Amino acid sequence: MSRTAAIIGAGVIGAGWAARFLLNGWNVRVFDPDPETEARVLSVLTAARLALPGLGDVALPPEGELSFPGLISETVRGADWVQESVPERIELKQKIYQALQASMEEKAILASSTSGFTPSELQAGSPRAGQILVAHPFNPVYLLPLVEVVASDRTTAEDVTRATEILTAIGMSPLKVRAEVPAHIADRLLEAVWREALWLVKDGVATTGEIDDAIRMGFGLRWAQMGLFETYRIVGGEGGMAYFLHQFGPALQWPWSKLTDVPEMDDDLVNRIAEQSDAQTGAQSIAEMEAQRDRNLVGILRALGYTGNGAGAVQLAADARNLATSGVPARFEEIDPAAPVRTIHRAVPLDWIDYNGHMTEARYLHVFGDATDRMMILVGCDRDYVAEGQSFFTVETHIRHIDEVRAGARLTVETRVLEGQGKKMHLWHELYSGDRLLATAEHMLLHVDLESRRSSPLTPLLAERLAILAKGHAALPRPVGLARAVGDRP
């Protein structure tokens, strides 16, 4: 069953919709009179193809077909969904709806990406007003799940249900808005922050960069996983939301901000919030919520550590400082070649734990891969060396999983160079938690030219350093498990 979406207006929002529908298996037709449209949509699609299909652990259905019919009538004819994302001018939108509705199916949904207008405003003057609703997405549309769905009393419940089902089927999280208000829900919250931020800049209290840091180093991280009320419920502790409101209520009367039109925190409002919060998360204890929050935050912070952005940059700087006390050499000259080299000293992150309650198997190779990276850096294959066009690729790995380990435990890896000449680096890693041997790993790596992606001889510095280590480590007792194949008898 192949379905078709018509995208009317293809700025960054319309192009994002096109990518999301297409990558979720829909055929997509795009109309925008701008001559740059096709290039822009293809550019957004290139970014979306890198990002969206890998979001989950299961492949998306095969991509649909993309076309640019050039006429509104051809674009919308027979389409199941028409998404309008033209500039925020009500007369423009209403005029375009006349053209769309002249050619589109009576059964199709006509959804507007408007961030400000209500469905009733959009529907005014339309002969088939009930067909029009708001489906307001967030940039980048191909990644963020939120879409606010707003209907008027002229929209049928069936159409709202159908719209919600379609949006869910393309991986989104539709939020049905209960009332028609300008700017729906999320943009009202954003507008409030925006105004306060403008005052802070205007009054010279903070720069744009400082305000951004105040968000992304703090509450922005919390809001990626729990919202405002869940976060405050945790602050209230086992006393719940009503307790929090009684603590926090008085601050509302203080002139903290310029935006001082404040609802009265009477019993009615306190009870309403407390009841809604109980319905939302009352089944969970505060301790459970805290544990969940910490797992989410660790995962988010570690993801940012991998990209090195925002709070991730703070963590990378902390890691660089902590290296000094970790016992891991920072430079080749610090190595004693008569002993295995400590290449890792770290703790098991909370997000490395699986359904068996211990560090999951792939993270053993993650640690060993990091140990290999450290050895590469120590012998001279560092980021600069890689940037100049050569690196090592692992071609073969053997791991013995000997013991389990839990979140928070400290890990060390001791590494030996078995061989390092020609094009090869042959390594032996032993993973410990304290004195407890958790695993061993044997790796064969090839030195490669990153241009040709083929193996190439070690450069003299690498060969010299690897030879020093291989010679020193050859004098150590033979590692237990070396050259073993899966299932060999001990």
Added chain:
Amino acid sequence: MSRTAAIIGAGVIGAGWAARFLLNGWNVRVFDPDPETEARVLSVLTAARLALPGLGDVALPPEGELSFPGLISETVRGADWVQESVPERIELKQKIYQALQASMEEKAILASSTSGFTPSELQAGSPRAGQILVAHPFNPVYLLPLVEVVASDRTTAEDVTRATEILTAIGMSPLKVRAEVPAHIADRLLEAVWREALWLVKDGVATTGEIDDAIRMGFGLRWAQMGLFETYRIVGGEGGMAYFLHQFGPALQWPWSKLTDVPEMDDDLVNRIAEQSDAQTGAQSIAEMEAQRDRNLVGILRALGYTGNGAGAVQLAADARNLATSGVPARFEEIDPAAPVRTIHRAVPLDWIDYNGHMTEARYLHVFGDATDRMMILVGCDRDYVAEGQSFFTVETHIRHIDEVRAGARLTVETRVLEGQGKKMHLWHELYSGDRLLATAEHMLLHVDLESRRSSPLTPLLAERLAILAKGHAALPRPVGLARAVGDRP
């Protein structure tokens, strides 16, 4: 060099400070008259020990010593840092500072966790006012990097620098606030959102749960990695922030929210914002910012997919739907035992790419581990089975890395059962992208009792199903690379 922090007031904030200092190698003394203090601090410390040390890829220094001296004088004597986190009553804070300053070092920093008061208010009446400053953290203090540092003109520049250095050394991101205003920066933004959210609840536009979803499924995800202005700069495109402001400015005059005290968007304010934004991120093109944003968002969304919370729950539901078109069997009855079983069909996530520009080695085992999990589920070792106390642990792995793969590419894994009897499951996986063989993996797993953590015989259903597959797969040609040890000649 062992340093000491004194924690005065040990609610959730004070206890969070205690954990952060302690796990970063400081000795910590805690004072709070509440008899539950020690239990509460130890509880927070247990959570922090699971979460904080694993945030980075390098071990923290050894933990400091924790004590509860029972007297304020003993708590603060000789301490390098005194952190006050008592309730938000100015008279209470000022009174406690008298007691603290009677015993603490003249050179030590006395920092308040206050979210609302200014340093000048805190300093009023103190004989050593310059010693007092604001260091306002965010819950959970042991995980979130943001700390707002606010000084008055009575604080020396040296003290501010020293405070900032100490906070950086314990892994935080100090934000020096330029001016003394009530609630500093972040809480003014939070206050604005809070008031708007209260109006939405009071007016019946949204429930607490709907507001939380409007945050965490959309802009909350963006704000975990870029803030307000960087996000809007991207919306403005190559036209930059001034272009965005001209587009967005008019909406400020619309009555979207109850909070309508709006600064005039005159040239002065537009230019100030545009200049600050250029200074903040002007060196990056919009395309670079978008690519960075997408890498961050994919990492964050995948981290939430692993925990299954917030937007992660949306992705898990999408994965469950997409399984139907993936060619991966959902149940044992769908398997043809005469052929290898497709156990994975997915795309390479953007956050699996390393400095060599391809899928990093540990993710090969990640995919193979997921393939093993799917085979386990198919033969009957699903989440319910694990919850009842039995599972499989991998004891040995051999991987041949044959070819590279890039972000967005589709992957499949074809799996054979080599043996499945007694306590063993012996698997063979082949990883493909299209027809291209990327890697093979041979795994030996043992069936284990999760109570004793020791191997145990397969249950009859598992043994029966594994025997059916082993028999079918034995008729296939022998896999190339089976039983190979690292470095064997082909």
